[in-house]
Amino acid sequence: MDGLLDQIGNLLTGIFALAEGGFDGVNQVLGLIIAAIAAILMASWGRLFPTALAAAFIHVVINVVRPVLDGGAFVLPDILTLDFWLALFALFLGYAIVIALFFFLKSLIFGRRHAHAH
Template sequence: MEGLLDQIGQLLMGIFALAEGGFDGVNQVLGLIIAVIAAVLMASWGRLFPTALAAALIHVIITVVRPVLDGGAFALPDLLSGGFWLALFALFLGYSIVIAVFFFLKSLVFGRRHAHAH
């Protein structure tokens, strides 16, 4: 039983570390702009996770396209590596946290009527 509890504890610590890494990735200008727009467009709390996933994917797309706009070469991320998917999951967790905070603030400022519209 202790081994199972240790494994669960380590799993939770790993998820928290991923969330912290994703939060650091979102806590940049690009991430904050994406999170604010996502929170403004989000209609209800039930849309948090799909919105966070869309925000993470948009973040990845922008980071791929931005070097091309600056005159650089187009390079896709290594979609077959576990590191890419782990980084995307970390971004998803970070966006989930930041969008939730912004949506909560939106619901306080604009009231329940706007924050829970369907």
């Protein structure tokens, strides 16, 4: 039983570390702009996870396109590596946290009619 509890503790520690890394990635100008727009467009709490996933993908796309706009080479991310998927999952967790915070603030400012499903 102690082994199972240790494994669960390690899993939770890993998830919290990913969330912290994702939050650090979102807590920059690009991430905050994406999260703010996502929170404004999000219609209900039930849309939080799909919205966070879309925001994470948009973040990756912008990071791929931005060097091209600066005159650099077009380089696709290596989507066949575990590092890519862990980074994307970390961004997803970070966006879920920040979008939830922004949506909560939106619901406080504009009232409940904007914070629940229609």
